[in-house]
Amino acid sequence: MEKKLVKNCNKKVLSSVKLPPITKNNDRDVRTILDVDSQYFSLVEGRPIKINKSISKYKQNIREIALKRTLRGFITDEILRINREIETERKIYFTVSKHFDEYQHSFDKFLAYDNNKTIAIMKKSDNLAKELTSETEEHKQANFELATIKSKLQYINETLQILLSFQNFLYKAAPILWQDKYNVNLNPEHFEILSMDSDIFIKIDINIIQERLNKLPPPRLYFETPVQLLVVFDLLEKQNLNYLLVTEELNMEKNKFLKSLGLLKRLLGQELEYIKEKIRKIEEIIAWNEHREIELKDVFFRILEDKIQYLVSSETVLQIFNNVEFTYEHVIATNDANLSSLDMTLSLEREYDNLMLDLSAFDLDVIKSIERETYENEAKEIKQAEDASKILKDIHKLSKRLTSSFEPIRKRSNDS
Template identity: 25%
Template sequence: MKKSKLSSQELFKTVRTSRSVLKLPELDTSAKCCDENVPPQVPVSHDYKKKLIKTREREMKEEEEYRNPYTLPERLRVITKGVKHHRKKHDPPVPDEIHTVCDIDPEFFTLVEGRPVRSFCDIKAFMRDLRDATLLRANAGYINDKILQIDMFTFKEREEFEQINRDFEKINQNFMVFAEQSFTDAKHVMKLAKETSMQLANVTDQLEEYSFVFIKIKNKLINIVAEYDQLSQYKKFLTEISPKWWHKRYASHCEKADKLCSRLLTQLQTETPEISTLYSQSALSLAQLPPELYFKRPSQLITHLESVCRQCLNYLEICGIFSGSFYKINMEKRHFEDAIHDHATHMQYIIDIFQKKVKNLEVTCDIFKERFNTILEKVIYELVASYESSKLFMCVQFVHSGLYGFKPDHRDSLTALMVNIERYYDEISKEIDSLDLIVVKKATRQIFNEDKRAMAEAHLARTKLKEYYFLHKSLRKSYEPSKMKTRWYN
């Protein structure tokens, strides 16, 4: 048997078209019934149609992929494959008996060809037909289920469409009512706008007239302010020219007049209605002040100015005479100031140098003081409080007490003890000089031997004491509880 190169879906299609037994006439009737029960079409937007077409194409692709149940995995299949039964092995023929091919299986073998021939009533063909029929019925049920789902989907869509139509009609009616109301409101607003525009035009005309009058008055006021400024400057000039005794007598009067004049100037520059009343008050108070002037006539002023001119000419002549000497004096003064400045800078430079030297000397002095103190402390410690000095003092004190038989006293000094020991040594050396040398050597040898024996005994005692302390400590530790933290396990 040659293996077919067709897929499972293509085989299923060929079998379904070739065999009329497997065709189901119910599909046509169900389709007709579905066509009859379909409701009338409702106008739908173009975008909505596109979405429906895309979803249906996707569903058709999925149906084509899973049309054959055997293309699905086993856990999703409607029908599973049959379990293959192993063929029973026939017992081999007895070698003594003679058998032909026809005796073994007359249906599958022929003598002419000597190869198997498949009959039409084979069990495998029957199983294949049965499988095709079951697959066809399963597919038919699957298609019916899909048709019912499509019907339900279209029914839900129709209900939604009717609801949308009803909502749209309500919204349309509400919008028309809203448009009518807004139109009436707009008419009323237009009327009010026209009335207000007429009123605004009248008001603007009045404002232009008032502004024209205001500009005229303002120009007049500016001229008045300019004249007043000139007069005030002239008044200041007259008061400055007048003598000092007159200033002292009429100082308060002049101050009042100056304050009123300055207030008037500030009030004329502003345009608020409140300040206009203040302006009138200050103007009245200024008018009520009696004028106090030193120069009451122009001739007096002219004579005063002539005298001032003569004084100025006299001053100019004096300046012309002494200008050369003044120039020389000023030049010498500048040179002297420059020399003083240079000398001051030089002295400041020298002072800075000496200050730096003093600072360096102070730093070095502090360093040397610290070093001297440290050296002094070390020397004093080594001479007085060190271990070696204390050991030497104890040894000298012990020797002194051994020689003279006195008890050691805390008031003893090292120098006094050493002086006594040196005296004793001198006395002994004088006595030894008078003795025989052989006897002295024997005595010294005996003394040194005794000292060596005493030192050896002291060394042995020290080692024994160390062993005793070590054993005592270990024995105490053995009886005491351990200091390490122990862990208790259940």
């Protein structure tokens, strides 16, 4: 089916393309491929030439021909450009070679002109180089000799310092009385016999060195033989051993003391903790008491405002005080001493007890008659007091009326 479809499509394409009619050309001047190379291009008899009727192949051939022509033109332009560059470089090369020949000729001329002077300068430089080499060798030899002398002097100086240190050691090992007697001042650090300077041309003054050597103290020694020194060191060693034993004993005592000190610290720590705990409890009690104090103050002030104020300055209390004072003045005496109600009540109570004791000795009928008279007198006094209060009220009314009658009459203003 696919082959049939392809054939049908090819037929349709071929039918749609209009080709020019094929006509016979009788012109014999037309050149063909055979005319280019008849030996290479030749017809093969008995083999039919394949006819290509594909339009796409034709288009592809036309495209390839155009592309190859374009490529050929591009390559031709590139060849022309390269030829032009080669020509330019050839001109530059000729110019440079010409200048080089000129410079070489002038340099050869300069060498020919200045050859004798150059030879003289080279000879002079060779002579100077030889002199410099000889002086360098002499300088090296002088430096070697100077270094040798410096090393010898340094060795002598160090040997002297060592001997002085030995002398100082023996002097310090001698008894103190002998040291005080001779008073030898030895300090090896300050005895500098020769000071080395960097300038090798400075002349060394031998007189100064002799003066410095003469300033050294004379060699006085307490020890005459080495055995004496060994005996002294043996004694010192024994003394050191004794000191070590004493030190060990002291260390033992020190350890005991440190243990006791640690125990004491622990006990003190426990005591401090106990004291801190007590202080904390006391602070809590103080805080509780302060809080309790504040509460009691509030309660006290409430009682003071409510109860005590009522007990001291209320109307009932004042009436009781007046009644007690009145009774005290009528029964006992006047209150010149400004006694309190309690004192007056106690006095009245004592007076009442005395009266009751006295009354117990009287006749009951007499007492009853006296009591009756007393009640009657009290009733009369009460009635008189009521009458007096009524009269007082009437007097107040009359006084108000009198005052109102003496006041000027106020004029009424008309509302017009």
